[in-house]
Amino acid sequence: MALLEVRDLHTSFFTDAGEVRAVNGISFDLDHGKVLGIVGESGSGKSVTAYSVMQILAGTGKIISGSIKLDGQELVGADEKVMKDVRGNRISIIFQDPMTSLNPTYTIGKQLMEAILLHTNRNRKEAFDRAVEMLKLVNVNEPEKRMKQYPYEFSGGMRQRVMIAMALACEPDILIADEPTTALDVTIQAGILELMKDIQKEIGMAIIMITHDLGVVAQLCDEVIVMYAGGICEQGTADEIFYNPCHEYTKGLMRSIPTTTSAGRKLEPISGTPIDLLNMPKGCPFAPRCDAAMKICIREKAERALINKDHAAACWMNVKNGIVSAENGNA
Amino acid sequence: MTAKQDIRTEGSTPKADGKPILEVSHLKQYFQINTGFIQTRPLKAVDDISFSIREGETLGLVGESGCGKTTAGRTILHLYKPTAGEVIFKGKPIRTKQDIAEYRKKATMVFQDPYSSLDPRMTVADIIGEPLDIHKMYSSKQERRDRILELMDRVGLNSEHAARYAHEFSGGQRQRVGIARALAVNPDFVVCDEPVSALDVSIQAQVINMFDELQSEMNLTYLFIAHDLLVVRHISDRIAVMYLGRMVELADAGEIYDRPLHPYTKALMSAVPVPDPKIARANKRVQLHGEIPSPLNVPAGCPFHTRCPYAKDVCRESMPPFREIEKGRFVACHLADELN
Numbered sequence: 001m002a003l004l005e006v007r008d009l010h011t012s013f014f015t016d017a018g019e020v021r022a023v024n025g026i027s028f029d030l031d032h033g034k035v036l037g038i039v040g041e042s043g044s045g046k047s048v049t050a051y052s053v054m055q056i057l058a059g060t061g062k063i064i065s066g067s068i069k070l071d072g073q074e075l076v077g078a079d080e081k082v083m084k085d086v087r088g089n090r091i092s093i094i095f096q097d098p099m100t101s102l103n104p105t106y107t108i109g110k111q112l113m114e115a116i117l118l119h120t121n122r123n124r125k126e127a128f129d130r131a132v133e134m135l136k137l138v139n140v141n142e143p144e145k146r147m148k149q150y151p152y153e154f155s156g157g158m159r160q161r162v163m164i165a166m167a168l169a170c171e172p173d174i175l176i177a178d179e180p181t182t183a184l185d186v187t188i189q190a191g192i193l194e195l196m197k198d199i200q201k202e203i204g205m206a207i208i209m210i211t212h213d214l215g216v217v218a219q220l221c222d223e224v225i226v227m228y229a230g231g232i233c234e235q236g237t238a239d240e241i242f243y244n245p246c247h248e249y250t251k252g253l254m255r256s257i258p259t260t261t262s263a264g265r266k267l268e269p270i271s272g273t274p275i276d277l278l279n280m281p282k283g284c285p286f287a288p289r290c291d292a293a294m295k296i297c298i299r300e301k302a303e304r305a306l307i308n309k310d311h312a313a314a315c316w317m318n319v320k321n322g323i324v325s326a327e328n329g330n331a
Numbered sequence: 332m333t334a335k336q337d338i339r340t341e342g343s344t345p346k347a348d349g350k351p352i353l354e355v356s357h358l359k360q361y362f363q364i365n366t367g368f369i370q371t372r373p374l375k376a377v378d379d380i381s382f383s384i385r386e387g388e389t390l391g392l393v394g395e396s397g398c399g400k401t402t403a404g405r406t407i408l409h410l411y412k413p414t415a416g417e418v419i420f421k422g423k424p425i426r427t428k429q430d431i432a433e434y435r436k437k438a439t440m441v442f443q444d445p446y447s448s449l450d451p452r453m454t455v456a457d458i459i460g461e462p463l464d465i466h467k468m469y470s471s472k473q474e475r476r477d478r479i480l481e482l483m484d485r486v487g488l489n490s491e492h493a494a495r496y497a498h499e500f501s502g503g504q505r506q507r508v509g510i511a512r513a514l515a516v517n518p519d520f521v522v523c524d525e526p527v528s529a530l531d532v533s534i535q536a537q538v539i540n541m542f543d544e545l546q547s548e549m550n551l552t553y554l555f556i557a558h559d560l561l562v563v564r565h566i567s568d569r570i571a572v573m574y575l576g577r578m579v580e581l582a583d584a585g586e587i588y589d590r591p592l593h594p595y596t597k598a599l600m601s602a603v604p605v606p607d608p609k610i611a612r613a614n615k616r617v618q619l620h621g622e623i624p625s626p627l628n629v630p631a632g633c634p635f636h637t638r639c640p641y642a643k644d645v646c647r648e649s650m651p652p653f654r655e656i657e658k659g660r661f662v663a664c665h666l667a668d669e670l671n
Contacts, residue, residue: 041531041532042531155622155623157622158622185395185396185558186395186558186560186599186603187395187598187599187602187619189602189604190601190602190604191618191619193604212531212532213532213604213606214532214606215561215604215605215606215611216604217606218605218606218607218608218611219604219611238608239608242606242607242608252533253532253533254606256532256533256535257532257535257536257561257606258536258561258562258564258565258566259561259565259605259606259607260561260564260588260605260610262561262565263564263565263566263567263584263585266540266543267536267539267565268536269533269534269536269537269539269540270533270536270537271537273504273534274531274533274534289533
């Protein structure tokens with residue numbers, strides 16, 4: 001049994017303009033000690049997926065249907081007491097912006113200890129020691145002194161380290177990182193990614209890495225999910241996704257990003273504009289922007305089909321090219 | 332990834348020996364910061380940078396946040412009055428108010444944030460036409476309108492949308508409006524300050540390609556400021572690296588990426604997250620220790636010595652000059668010769 005099993009998850013936001021289906025029937029597994037990357041552009045539903053797992057959706061958002069099982073325990077419909085135990089204790093999350101995720105009026109130490117006191121039986125002294133230990137783990141110098149400082153005294157990279165320390169203080173099974181390095185400079189980003197990799201090896205937790213940056217995915221992830229318009233286009237091991245992309249959207253992404261060897265040639269952009277979730281097309285959501293779109297793509301959604309044991313995609317081109325047969329379309 | 336990548340056409344570089352269109356000489360931009368009761372201290376955002384940009388080329392300017400790259404771009408356009416130093420455009424130093432007014436007809440800017448850089452109360456046509464109004468560059472309303480529609484067409488905007496407001500457009504389209512505005516006066520030189528960093532990956536490539544096309548169509552020269560090193564590498568002919576207000580290295584784009592000379596450039600290049608798992612696994616990263624010092628307290632000597640793995644006494648004592656170490660390669664490091 002996988003550590004986290006998500007099945008046919010649907011999450012919607014009910015806005016004045018209508019229902020926005022932000023996550024539209026996605027399924028995936030996450031095993032112990034694995035790093036899963038979720039990539040996609042803004043509005044693709046990658047963050048909402050994570051927030052659904054944590055059940056920290058904004059007031060207008062709601063899980064419509066589906067199942068999220070943590071170690072076999074169903075979380076959809078679970079009461080708030082169960083979720084309080086899950087959040088922070090078993091699944092932790094770090095957010096994109098370390099500037100606004102910390103309370104400016106409390107010291108770093110107080111904020112770190114709060115999580116520990118809330119979720120464990122440690123007393124204040126033990127919690128303090130644990131907090132110092134966590135700061136050491138994330139390579140913050142002079143942790144005892146830093147405990148007494150306020151967030152404004154920390155740089156962006158240091159604050160993100162504190163956030164990681166806070167998220168890991170209760171030794172969660174899963175760490176969800178929602179664009180953890182987007183607001184940081186490259187050299188700082190590299191440091192944070194390395195730190196996450198090291199800690200992950202050391203304590204063996206699983207990580208869900210949400211990002212729009214394929215570079216970050218390549219650095220860190222074992223498995224990758226590519227999302228578009230609330231659905232999964234393609235999922236598989238990192239090597240499969242990068243070297244054998246089997247969905248036109250993934251292929252388009254790979255062609256459109258500048259690489260070390262792209263100078264002097266034209267990039268091949270994905271045409272059109274990102275999808276409007278209020279007006280979803282009937283067929284494949286990517287069809288209106290897809291250069292290879294066929295009639296069937298506009299009419300009907302492609303089912304997820306296995307390419308090989310490490311790789312699945314939902315694209316009619318695979319059926320056309322005989323990579324998957326139409327019959328095994330529902331694998 | 333694809334076969335197309337292998338059939339790579341070499342970047343046309345007739346620009347390599349072009350004459351300079353813009354020269355920057357010992358440019359400084361200090362801001363006075365209040366540090367206490369009636370006390371101020373200079374923040375040296377740009378500290379003594381000199382370089383030139385050749386006609387028709389794209390010079391990439393990279394560095395981490397706070398290194399002064401945006402300030403450098405704005406000071407070069409005289410949006411800030413330089414504290415010291417000079418900008419020489421087409422052989423003519425920019426000094427008087429008249430110089431600046433003339434200069435602004437030929438040198439414009441594309442801003443980073445397509446949301447805050449467009450006035451929400453103006454129609455797109457008026458936003459694009461504003462530079463024309465300011466410089467009185469039309470004789471009739473019809474001429475103004477034609478020019479605006481032509482510009483919209485050029486940047487791939489539907490000219491039927493001229494009467495719409497900025498909020499009705501997506502991020503990528505807004506950035507096109509910003510580009511059309513920058514091109515309205517028919518400039519020779521455009522400073523592009525992080526023009527694609529606010530855009531989604533799938534839209535980024537459209538805009539990057541457009542910059543390329545416009546450059547060859549209109550014979551533009553770009554100063555392209557960005558922190559995404561892969562984007563800069565893609566679009567630039569040469570790249571300059573800044574650290575704490577100083578320029579530390581300047582070289583051809585391929586050279587600086589494959590064979591960086593300055594220890595900071597090495598660290599920066601090795602930190603780039605390459606979208607290729609095999610390369611990522613093999614990549615040996617140059618670790619930098621510590622944080623970027625505050626620009627209010629720039630270390631004495633080489634500003635990078637506090638984080639440099641090779642720092643020696645000479646680095647702590649004296650500022651290395653920005654020198655031409657090989658033809659066309661500039662670096663500011665005492666140890667550049669022995670390290671490489």
